[in-house]
Amino acid sequence: PKLDVRFDVAELVRRVPLFAGLPSERVATIATLLRAQLALPGETIVRRGDRGDAMFFIASGAVEVLVPMLAEPVKLGTGDFFGEMALLSRQRRNADVRALGYCQLLVLDEKDFRRLVQKDADLQSHIQAVAEARRQPTPSS
């Protein structure tokens, strides 16, 4: 069963555009850092005000982000990520993130996030650019 779990993670990693173009060797390395987590419909995955200790990639399913400044929730789906802002800013979670149905998530713990972006400048700038856009008052998605 342990081997099966690892295999599943590598398969899930390929669904995330951020990783999809990487060589399979690199995908395998990243897969060892990610942990698969199933979120149940309606489950709050990230809570506003909490300390951020991980970020999440959506391998399948959808979530809604409840941004206090926005009238409408922002919907994220397969291939998107969330929970990066607290890690980048070292501030608390700025929104609740709730699963809209069953969601397969890939969790990247803070220490692995820091190691990963330190080694990969492209990855870092991509995640930073997305976080930057989300900080703007109007939703980009």
Ligand code: CMP
């Ligand atoms: P974080 O602050 O760690 O936890 C809440 C997350 O919601 C945040 O990281 C982002 O990943 C996400 N988020 C916050 N604001 C927006 C937004 N305007 N659009 C999309 N996602 C957002």
